[in-house]
Amino acid sequence: MATRSYFAPKVEIPRPLYIGLGLASVGVIFALWCLLTYGGLTPPDFLAAPHLVAEAAVKRIGNGTLLDNTEASLSVILLGFLFASLLSVPLGILMGSFKVVEAVVEPITGFMRYIPVSALIPLLILWVGIGLEQKVWVIFLGTFFQQLILISDVSRGVSKDLIDCSYTLGATKRQVIWRVLLPACMPGVMDNLRVTMGWAWTYLVVAELVAANSGLGYMILNAMRGLFTDVILLGVFTIGILGLITDTIFKVLRRRLLPWSAEF
Amino acid sequence: MPHLDLTDVTVRFTPKNKPQVLALDTVSLTVADNMFSVIVGPSGCGKSTLLRLVAGLHEPSSGTMLLDGKPIEGPSAERGMVFQSYTLFPWLHVRDNIMFGPKLKGLPAADCGRIADELIAAVGLKGFERSYPKELSGGMRQRVALARALANDPKILLMDEPFGALDSQTRQLMQELLLTIWQTHRKTVLFITHDIDEAIFLGDVVHVMTARPGRIKKSIPIDIPRPRGIDTLTSAPFMALKREVLGLMHAEAVLADRG
Numbered sequence: 145m146a147t148r149s150y151f152a153p154k155v156e157i158p159r160p161l162y163i164g165l166g167l168a169s170v171g172v173i174f175a176l177w178c179l180l181t182y183g184g185l186t187p188p189d190f191l192a193a194p195h196l197v198a199e200a201a202v203k204r205i206g207n208g209t210l211l212d213n214t215e216a217s218l219s220v221i222l223l224g225f226l227f228a229s230l231l232s233v234p235l236g237i238l239m240g241s242f243k244v245v246e247a248v249v250e251p252i253t254g255f256m257r258y259i260p261v262s263a264l265i266p267l268l269i270l271w272v273g274i275g276l277e278q279k280v281w282v283i284f285l286g287t288f289f290q291q292l293i294l295i296s297d298v299s300r301g302v303s304k305d306l307i308d309c310s311y312t313l314g315a316t317k318r319q320v321i322w323r324v325l326l327p328a329c330m331p332g333v334m335d336n337l338r339v340t341m342g343w344a345w346t347y348l349v350v351a352e353l354v355a356a357n358s359g360l361g362y363m364i365l366n367a368m369r370g371l372f373t374d375v376i377l378l379g380v381f382t383i384g385i386l387g388l389i390t391d392t393i394f395k396v397l398r399r400r401l402l403p404w405s406a407e408f
Numbered sequence: 409m410p411h412l413d414l415t416d417v418t419v420r421f422t423p424k425n426k427p428q429v430l431a432l433d434t435v436s437l438t439v440a441d442n443m444f445s446v447i448v449g450p451s452g453c454g455k456s457t458l459l460r461l462v463a464g465l466h467e468p469s470s471g472t473m474l475l476d477g478k479p480i481e482g483p484s485a486e487r488g489m490v491f492q493s494y495t496l497f498p499w500l501h502v503r504d505n506i507m508f509g510p511k512l513k514g515l516p517a518a519d520c521g522r523i524a525d526e527l528i529a530a531v532g533l534k535g536f537e538r539s540y541p542k543e544l545s546g547g548m549r550q551r552v553a554l555a556r557a558l559a560n561d562p563k564i565l566l567m568d569e570p571f572g573a574l575d576s577q578t579r580q581l582m583q584e585l586l587l588t589i590w591q592t593h594r595k596t597v598l599f600i601t602h603d604i605d606e607a608i609f610l611g612d613v614v615h616v617m618t619a620r621p622g623r624i625k626k627s628i629p630i631d632i633p634r635p636r637g638i639d640t641l642t643s644a645p646f647m648a649l650k651r652e653v654l655g656l657m658h659a660e661a662v663l664a665d666r667g
Contacts, residue, residue: 308465309495313509314485314560327499404499404540 192374197381200374209363214382216358220276221348224283229337232291237329239292240299253289261286261347265354274355279348286347287340294340298332299325331398331405338394345387411596412439412462412564417471419457431457433621434471439564439598444590446599448607449617450657450664455600458622459568462598463489475563485509488557489566492573494549496541502552503528503537509560527555530589547578554586558593567599571606580638583609587636604653608646609636616656619664626656 181193204210238245310324352361367375419432431454439445449455460466464483473480506524531551571579618625
């Protein structure tokens with residue numbers, strides 16, 4: 145039966161098989177890494193062996209530099225993301241439901257969304273230097289316009305019947321906005337904040353690779369100059385793990401704060 | 409004294425890049441106090457537009473609409489509406505959904521709770537007070553929507569094909585439930601449907617609409633005694649009325665199909 149096959153589209157597979165396949169894919173990559181390095185197929189300045197990355201981690205955790213760089217990166221990303229979200233969520237919700245706001249904001253966002261934020265970095269360096277502010281600006285500009293468009297779509301998607309129905313229950317315009325439109329947008333807002341948080345990590349590293357004196361991107365670039373592939377990999381893994389953690393936080397927050405919304 | 413009075417109500421609208429459409433053409437309709445009136449018509453005949461006018465969600469191009477002698481201007485809690493689509497607030501559980509209107513009115517919390525609990529019992533949802541809409545079936549959601557509209561104690565209850573998305577067994581049960589509630593609460597109801605059986609089963613009077621532009625083609629009093637039940641559906645008077653409405657509707661459907 146085609147519908148019983150694990151290779152047919154949209155067919156559920158047993159949970160243990162799902163977990164097993166996941167572990168296997170990670171295992172294969174790790175095995176390949178070991179084969180390339182311990183098998184002598186690649187030199188250490190091309191790809192560091194797993195134990196060298198572990199040693200680099202122990203050393204840099206011990207002397208505090210990994211933590212310092214992580215802290216520098218985290219504060220940039222959280223500040224930039226926070227400012228962007230604080231502005232984009234209310235503005236996006238208004239933009240999606242009020243044509244007046246859309247008419248004003250749309251031309252600017254339509255233009256800005258296609259400009260890669262990396263193209264703005266030289267200008268930002270000229271204007272605000274290479275300190276914290278520059279990187280916060282990069283994160284802000286990189287995420288704000290994307291968030292605005294995604295969140296305005298969420299707001300636009302709120303059912304007209306839901307709004308009309310609220311009026312027939314006696315709600316005023318103001319009550320419809322605060323008690324219906326706003327809560328109806330929340331699941332979509334949370335999902336899109338989670339997605340754009342992932343993008344923020346990309347912009348952070350771009351900003352730090354171009355100009356910085358601390359942070360994980362800076363650590364990676366510095367290591368490249370000395371062919372320290374162990375430190376490069378350590379930086380990459382740290383970013384990956386931090387990304388996973390922030391993603392999990394968003395998932396848990398959504399389940400806790402919005403238990404009424406359908407799972408995604 | 410007639411409750412709802414529509415006189416020569418006309419609606420024209422202009423879709424983007426298309427010629428003007430006459431949706432409703434001089435519709436006059438009287439819905440008497442505590443009557444269950446049903447409007448039945450082919451799809452696209454403007455029956456939903458008519459209901460939205462009464463709800464205050466649309467404005468007529470011309471004509472007058474009076475409720476208890478006062479002109480209808482904008483939506484209000486005195487004209488409650490149940491939609492075909494599921495319009496429960498997903499973030500409120502059943503009890504809070506039903507209390508939405510009374511709370512907006514500023515009724516004391518104890519009164520809101522009492523109203524909600526009475527209606528939850530009336531629509532048979534005891535035990536689901538704390539359930540979120542996503543946990544309810546389609547039929548249960550429409551029961552909550554009905555209770556929520558009734559919680560405001562509206563002068564008239566507007567229903568826009570509220571059971572249209574339900575399977576036929578659930579739909580039959582919902583129709584019986586609606587009649588039971590209507591008989592205890594005695595509301596003026598204006599109900600829209602394209603289902604002839606539903607129209608005759610529920611109504612005191614069935615207004616048959618023409619294809620676009622919508623007009624009232626004929627108003628047929630339904631003198632089948634109440635309470636009506638499943639046996640009503642196969643009784644001789646029901647069949648005779650069905651034959652009449654079917655004939656009127658069929659002629660309109662043919663016209664509508666020819667565009």
